[in-house]
Amino acid sequence: MSFTTEQIINALRTVNDPDLKKDLVTLNMIRDVRIEGMRVHFTVVLTTPACPLKEVIRQMCVEAIHKLVDKDLQLFINMTSEVTSVRDTSPLLAGVKNIIAVGSGKGGVGKSTVTSNLAVALAKQGARVGLIDADISGPSVPTMFNCEHEQPAMIAKDGKNLIVPIEQYGVKLISIGFLTPADSAVVWRGPMASSALRQFIGDTDWGDLDYLLIDLPPGTSDIHLTLVQTIPVTGAVIVTTPQKVAVADAKKAVSMFKQAQINVPILGIVENMAYFTPEELPDNKYYIFGQDGGKKLAADNGVEFLGEIPLVQSVRESGDSGLPVVMKEGKTSEAFHELAQAVARQVAIRNAQQEKTKKVEITT
Numbered sequence: 001m002s003f004t005t006e007q008i009i010n011a012l013r014t015v016n017d018p019d020l021k022k023d024l025v026t027l028n029m030i031r032d033v034r035i036e037g038m039r040v041h042f043t044v045v046l047t048t049p050a051c052p053l054k055e056v057i058r059q060m061c062v063e064a065i066h067k068l069v070d071k072d073l074q075l076f077i078n079m080t081s082e083v084t085s086v087r088d089t090s091p092l093l094a095g096v097k098n099i100i101a102v103g104s105g106k107g108g109v110g111k112s113t114v115t116s117n118l119a120v121a122l123a124k125q126g127a128r129v130g131l132i133d134a135d136i137s138g139p140s141v142p143t144m145f146n147c148e149h150e151q152p153a154m155i156a157k158d159g160k161n162l163i164v165p166i167e168q169y170g171v172k173l174i175s176i177g178f179l180t181p182a183d184s185a186v187v188w189r190g191p192m193a194s195s196a197l198r199q200f201i202g203d204t205d206w207g208d209l210d211y212l213l214i215d216l217p218p219g220t221s222d223i224h225l226t227l228v229q230t231i232p233v234t235g236a237v238i239v240t241t242p243q244k245v246a247v248a249d250a251k252k253a254v255s256m257f258k259q260a261q262i263n264v265p266i267l268g269i270v271e272n273m274a275y276f277t278p279e280e281l282p283d284n285k286y287y288i289f290g291q292d293g294g295k296k297l298a299a300d301n302g303v304e305f306l307g308e309i310p311l312v313q314s315v316r317e318s319g320d321s322g323l324p325v326v327m328k329e330g331k332t333s334e335a336f337h338e339l340a341q342a343v344a345r346q347v348a349i350r351n352a353q354q355e356k357t358k359k360v361e362i363t364t
């Protein structure tokens with residue numbers, strides 16, 4: 001008995017990606033189908049680097065083919081991944097698939113800590129990742145990545161001088177901290193800070209990236225406006241603690257991204273310092289900032305809750321020593337890895353289901 005690739009593809013048309021709610025063939029996730037007698041080879045291209053649904057999807061493919069084609073076929077399924085993108089074809093950041101803004105309402109809620117660990121976790125999961133420290137007046141990325149004394153090189157490309165990002169822990173980084181002395185008290189006027197951000201976006205040699213994360217200053221500022229006017233942002237992640245005042249400010253950040261003129265999709269809310277847990281008693285949880293504030297904010301605004309990160313001494317120590325906690329083993333590291341999977345998943349869902357974001361046009 002002989003089989004055709006058509007039969008295999010038709011069977012796979014009945015398998016829906018559980019997140020993206022469309023079938024694998026329509027989503028262009030099935031490639032290179034090859035049949036040799038009773039042996040069938042094909043590749044499934046998943047849309048996130050460490051897809052938690054990998055095994056579920058593989059099993060669904062096996063079941064569909066065995067049920068609809070022949071139960072005795074031997075299947076050789078190569079599971080790989082390719083991050084999706086709905087960017088326009090603008091020459092700015094042409095090789096960058098997704099731009100993710102990380103914001104918070106209130107300062108000090110751990111936005112830079114979360115962004116740094118998220119970037120490293122995504123890179124460790126196999127993605128190509130960049131990080132712009134857009135907190136121009138309070139850059140913390142150089143410290144958190146232990147590269148305070150690095151100075152980026154310049155490179156000439158297509159007649160333009162570009163800044164070469166510093167690479168650390170698999171992440172390409174740029175920060176104003178690399179360009180000004182660490183202890184200099186530079187007071188950045190709004191327009192100067194905005195022009196620094198434009199340089200980080202337009203005059204830096206980012207190359208090809210799956211995710212470029214932007215660590216924004218807290219609140220809403222010129223920088224936020226500059227970002228959305230310079231480049232279409234794939235989506236925003238909002239960091240908050242469960243505390244009432246932090247949640248109230250995070251709500252404003254959500255509203256800012258959601259407002260009609262800006263219209264950046266919210267990928268979800270992260271609750272940092274969700275509870276305190278002593279390192280030696282990891283099962284003890286103390287809700288010192290209140291409980292579930294971030295979860296409730298997500299539910300009230302109809303957006304995804306991406307996960308909770310505990311308040312742990314080692315997170316602070318790792319940040320200060322420049323080795324993000326996600327570089328180590330343990331429960332907190334796992335929490336950041338789960339967060340990275342959740343963010344990648346929301347990017348894939350957003351790309352499959354929503355229109356591309358438009359750059360905000362300046363109106364006077």
Ligand SMILES: Nc1ncnc2c1ncn2[C@@H]1O[C@H](COP(=O)(O)OP(=O)(O)OP(=O)(O)O)[C@@H](O)[C@H]1O
Pocket residue numbers: 104106107108109110111112113114135138140217218272273309310311312313314315316317319320
């Ligand atoms: N989950 C956590 N557990 C322990 N300490 C944390 C945690 N998250 C952040 N911190 C610590 O809290 C402090 C503030 O964190 P961070 O600088 O990341 O906040 P931020 O919101 O980016 O601040 P800013 O408003 O200045 O931009 C840092 O000392 C950091 O190490």
